[in-house]
Amino acid sequence: MGMMRNSLLLLLLTLAVLVSVSHAETGKPCSDYTFGNSKERYAACSSLPVLDSFLHWTYHPSTHTVDLAFRRTGAAASEWVAWALNPTGTGMIGAQCLIAYVDPSSGAPRAHTSAIASYRTALQPGNLSFAVPSLRAEFGNKEMIIRATIKLPQGRTSFPQAWQFGPVTSSGQLRQHGAAPGNLGATATIDFSTGTSTPTSRRSSSKNIHGALNVVSWGIMMPVGAMAARYLKVFNVANPAWFYVHVTCQASAYIVGVAGWVTGLILGTRSPGVQHTPHRYMGIALFVLATLQALSIRLRPKPDHKYRIYWNAYHHITGYIVILLSIGNIIVGLEILDPGKKWKRAYYVMLIALVAIATLLEALSSFVVAKRKRNQQQNSVDVDGCSA
Numbered sequence: 001m002g003m004m005r006n007s008l009l010l011l012l013l014t015l016a017v018l019v020s021v022s023h024a025e026t027g028k029p030c031s032d033y034t035f036g037n038s039k040e041r042y043a044a045c046s047s048l049p050v051l052d053s054f055l056h057w058t059y060h061p062s063t064h065t066v067d068l069a070f071r072r073t074g075a076a077a078s079e080w081v082a083w084a085l086n087p088t089g090t091g092m093i094g095a096q097c098l099i100a101y102v103d104p105s106s107g108a109p110r111a112h113t114s115a116i117a118s119y120r121t122a123l124q125p126g127n128l129s130f131a132v133p134s135l136r137a138e139f140g141n142k143e144m145i146i147r148a149t150i151k152l153p154q155g156r157t158s159f160p161q162a163w164q165f166g167p168v169t170s171s172g173q174l175r176q177h178g179a180a181p182g183n184l185g186a187t188a189t190i191d192f193s194t195g196t197s198t199p200t201s202r203r204s205s206s207k208n209i210h211g212a213l214n215v216v217s218w219g220i221m222m223p224v225g226a227m228a229a230r231y232l233k234v235f236n237v238a239n240p241a242w243f244y245v246h247v248t249c250q251a252s253a254y255i256v257g258v259a260g261w262v263t264g265l266i267l268g269t270r271s272p273g274v275q276h277t278p279h280r281y282m283g284i285a286l287f288v289l290a291t292l293q294a295l296s297i298r299l300r301p302k303p304d305h306k307y308r309i310y311w312n313a314y315h316h317i318t319g320y321i322v323i324l325l326s327i328g329n330i331i332v333g334l335e336i337l338d339p340g341k342k343w344k345r346a347y348y349v350m351l352i353a354l355v356a357i358a359t360l361l362e363a364l365s366s367f368v369v370a371k372r373k374r375n376q377q378q379n380s381v382d383v384d385g386c387s388a
Contacts, residue, residue, distance in 0.1 A: 035069065035145070036138075042069065044195035049207065050185050053163050055083065059192040065133070066192050067149050070098065072165060075144040077102040080123070080174045081165045083146055084116075087129060087153045090160040090187065092116055096128040100137035100146045101168050111137035111146060123174040129153055157193035162186055206267055211337050213260030215347060217253040218286065218326035223354055225249025226319055231361040234368050254294055261287050276336055282329040286322060293318050327351065 033045070033054070042056035057068040070083035080101035088094040095116045103110045112125040113132055131151035138145040144165075152159075163186050166177035177183050225246050232242035264283055296315065301308040334344050 033071075036140075042067070044192075046188075046190070048163060048186070048188065051163060051165060051183070053081075053083075053186075055161075055163075055190070057192060059157065059195075061193070064152050064155065065149055066152060069145055069147050070163065071143055071145040072163075073143050075139070075142055075165065077107075077139065078104075078168050079144070079165050080168050081144045081146065081163070082114075082123070083161070083163045085130075085150075085153075085159045085161055085190075087156075087159060092119060092162070095162055096130065097123065098132070098135060098146050098148050098150075099123055099174070100139075100144055101174065102139050104168065104170050104172050109137035109139040109144070111135045111148075152192065158189065158191040161188055161190040206263060207337055210260055210263040210267060211333055213256055213263065214333065215330055217255075217257035217260055218322075219330045219347065220350070221249050221253035221256070222326055223323055223358075225253060226323060227354075227358055227361065231358075231365050234365040251294075254290055257290065258287070276332075279329060279332045279336060282325055282332065286325040286329060289318055289322050289325070293322060 033056070043058040045054060045056040047054055052073045054071050054073075055068065056071075057066050059066050068083075070081070072081045075081060080099060082097045082099045084095035084097040086095045093116060097114045097116060098111065099114055100109060100111045102108070113128045113135065114121070114123045115126050115128050116123075130153035132148055133151065134147075134149040136147050138147065164177045164183060167175045169175060225248075228242050228249060229246040232245065233239065261283060264280075268280065293315070296311070296318075299311070300315075301311055330347065334347060
């Protein structure tokens with residue numbers, strides 16, 4: 001029963017601690033952001049999927065206007081940033097841009113509007129197809145902000161949006177933006193009335209692949225493999241099948257998990273200004289511990305070796321830590337990815353199901369072990385009685 005209590009305590013601690021860790025990171029880059037010393041807050045905000053960018057806005061139905069703030073973190077004074085609506089298409093042509101940069105001659109942030117009619121645009125100032133009653137730029141702490149009020153065109157509230165950044169020359173010319181995946185994927189659909197911003201599926205595919213690989217490997221296969229080793233070996237009929245199930249699950253989880261880890265590194269290089277510090281550090285720790293766990297198999301002593309007990313202790317403790325980090329980092333990652341409530345609920349339901357199954361197996365295995373000990377003691381008494 002002591003083993004069962006310890007297992008239940010560990011499982012409950014896993015859920016409680018890691019859910020709290022996820023909330024520590026949730027919402028900080030967007031909804032809790034404060035604009036300098038201003039107490040102004042916007043009604044809605046969206047963490048845009050690429051280029052370290054965020055959009056905050058308040059929609060006024062009575063006037064069909066939007067107060068907005070577009071900001072890009074990790075910006076340099078030698079860069080321009082732009083945010084645009086495209087009332088007539090989904091690409092660059094037709095984009096109605098709000099542009100901000102730091103004037104090299106004065107060092108002051110500047111803002112202007114520019115309508116893009118060709119791919120060879122120099123982002124020169126010009127009027128847009130809709131009214132912009134107010135527009136200004138702010139720069140500080142490596143963050144460029146465009147503050148504006150716009151009159152939504154055509155009586156609509158949903159539009160394709162785009163955002164970009166590029167270099168500014170010493171003479172103040174705005175040069176073409178880069179062709180990195182983040183630059184090419186900086187588009188989404190914005191609905192000001194519902195408060196939603198939806199990236200295109202192609203743009204968010206890397207994040208979705210990263211999340212799917214890690215959920216399947218670290219979040220499902222790894223715990224299942226651990227449960228196989230802990231509970232199946234109690235039953236004589238499962239020997240030695242439990243060992244092969246355990247090794248297959250853990251090895252597969254590690255291989256798929258490494259693939260997920262690599263996609264995370266790639267995403268990090270594409271968005272250098274976005275710092276999901278807990279998620280990154282937990283991922284690094286998870287990879288290191290899982291790799292050490294895999295390598296330790298080569299050093300496993302024979303079952304009757306005097307050091308086998310220490311290897312077993314290391315193997316079990318490291319395995320539990322890996323599972324703790326796995327579940328925790330997946331929860332944190334889901335909050336960052338924000339795939340929708342149904343996907344989060346699906347993972348939480350699956351996690352609760354694993355906990356419930358582990359609890360039942362813990363009780364069943366404890367019962368089997370206790371019954372086996374009683375039978376052994378009874379057989380020992382019978383043998384002693386016959387000998388007497």
